[in-house]
Amino acid sequence: MAFQLLVNILIAIIWQFLQNSFTLSSFITGFLMGIIILVILRRALTFNLYLVKVWAAIKLLLIFLTELIKANIDVIKIVLSPKMTHQPGIIALETELKTDVEVTLLASLISLTPGTVSMDFSKDNRTIYIHTLDCENKEKVLAGIHNNFERAIMEVTE
Secondary structure, X not given: OHHHHHHHHXXXXXXXXXXXXXXXXXXXXXXXXXXXXXXXXXXXXXXXOHHHHHHHHHHHHHHHHHHHHHHHHHHHHHHHOOOOOOOOEEEEEEOOOOOXXXXXXXXXXXXXXXXXXXXXXXOOOOEEEEEXXXXXXXXXXXXXXXXXXXXXXXXXXX
């Protein structure tokens, strides 16, 4: 992925030299030409285009921002409610992620979301213990993490 990005930037710089124009628009045109060249080479050399990973990372960021806004609203509701009806608790999330980087990223995203904190890992790093402010529906919380964060992390790191 990093190699493809460097090749794309190199193509953009070569394009600027060939056009004898060192402007931002010339660089962008060369960059787009580099993407077209990489798409053509992808078919011949069978490698995945790096823009697929970039798009997956953008989707992960958007999913995180959406969950962040939802969690902030939920925490505000809990804080401002006159009765304490929420049930805090600890849940165990068994993850399908394989590398330490993936598990760490998942735990970080969980901890950055208000109302949840990653507390501990199992010895094999396959289970994350999470404290949540509202543990009323554990299956819903676990399904939300699996369907949103975990799937998006796998798309980025595959």
